[in-house]
Amino acid sequence: QSVLTQPPSVSGAPGQRITISCTGSSSNIGANYDVHWYQQFPGTAPKLLIYNINNRPSGVPDRFSGSKSGTSASLAITGLQAEDEADYHCQSYDSSLSGVVFGGGTRLTVL
Amino acid sequence: QLQLQESGSGLVKPSETLSLTCTVSGGSISSSSHYWGWIRQPPGKGLEWIGYIFYTGGTQYNASLKTRVTISVDTSKNQFSLKLASVTAADTAVYYCTRRRVTGSASWDYWGQGSLVTVFS
Numbered sequence: 001q002s003v004l005t006q007p008p009s010v011s012g013a014p015g016q017r018i019t020i021s022c023t024g025s026s027s028n029i030g031a032n033y034d035v036h037w038y039q040q041f042p043g044t045a046p047k048l049l050i051y052n053i054n055n056r057p058s059g060v061p062d063r064f065s066g067s068k069s070g071t072s073a074s075l076a077i078t079g080l081q082a083e084d085e086a087d088y089h090c091q092s093y094d095s096s097l098s099g100v101v102f103g104g105g106t107r108l109t110v111l
Numbered sequence: 112q113l114q115l116q117e118s119g120s121g122l123v124k125p126s127e128t129l130s131l132t133c134t135v136s137g138g139s140i141s142s143s144s145h146y147w148g149w150i151r152q153p154p155g156k157g158l159e160w161i162g163y164i165f166y167t168g169g170t171q172y173n174a175s176l177k178t179r180v181t182i183s184v185d186t187s188k189n190q191f192s193l194k195l196a197s198v199t200a201a202d203t204a205v206y207y208c209t210r211r212r213v214t215g216s217a218s219w220d221y222w223g224q225g226s227l228v229t230v231f232s
Contacts, residue, residue: 002157036218038158045207045225046158051218089158093217099173100160100217 003028004090004103011109012080020106022073022090028101030071033093037066037075040087040105049088050075077108085110113138115208117226123202125232129195133208133223140189141166146211147191148219149182151204159204163211164191198230 005023012018022035029035035053038046048057050066053073065076073092077084090103119131133147140147148163162172164182172180176195184191195202205227209219 034217036216038219045222046219047222048218048220051216051220055216057220091158091218097174099171102158102160104157 002104003094003097003101004092006088006090006103006106008104009107009109011111012077013111014080014082016080017076017078018080018108019077020075020088020090020108022075022092022103024071024073024092024094024101026071027096028071028092028094029068029073031095033095035066035068035073036091037064038089038091040089042087046089080110082110084108113210113221115210115221115223117206117208117223119226119228121227121229123198123228123230125199125230126197129193129198129202129206129228129230131193131206131208131226131228133191133193135189135191135210140184140191141186144213146213147184148209148211149193149206150209150219150222151206152225153201153204161193161195161206165213200230202228203230204228 037050039049040046053068054066063078087105089105094101114136116134123129146163149161164170179196181194205225207225208223210221211219
């Protein structure tokens with residue numbers, strides 16, 4: 001059971017906008033710790049997609065964006081493309097556990 | 112370009128110690144700006160943080176693994192290592208070595224390709 005909760009799967013058609021939620025608590029996201037997102041294709045290592053809630057590393061398209069409200073964060077992808085089909089993981093810090101915590105991951109399917 | 116590469120035994124027997132090494136190239140592990148960490152992913156499951164180390168040897172570990180984990184660094188070889196004692200089938204996972212900044216962002220910006228470790232009797 002992951003400390004951060006993500007939906008197991010989401011789907012969308014090409015061109016659509018989807019969001020992936022990451023729900024935490026008052027000891028992690030709600031305590032104003034930053035949230036980061038990773039994209040992972042099958043058989044490969046995760047890649048940093050969004051850092052510090054809504055910052056994109058160089059090379060990440062601006063179709064990807066992040067946000068945070070209260071004890072939850074979200075990853076949004078606009079103009080969905082077939083190449084976006086992957087697993088997405090959120091990450092934060094938890095003060096009760098004194099450590100890094102992840103969500104269980106969300107599989108995005110492009111219909 | 113920074114690269115991280117895991118190496119070590121891919122098969123470990125129950126109750127024995129898992130050992131992995133991460134070799135860093137294209138940059139110095141003796142950076143005062145970075146931590147070096149280990150993250151694992153059981154087959155079909157999410158990511159789990161194991162711990163990280165600073166080049167001077169200071170460490171932070173996941174509380175749930177702390178009694179079994181040791182992370183060490185060898186600056187002369189530009190490597191850091193993971194030892195996980197008393198393994199069980201639940202420790203079967205792909206193990207990634209990673210890097211994060213000390214300040215500015217707690218995100219993991221560089222990852223190794225991963226090393227599958229199977230606990231198998």
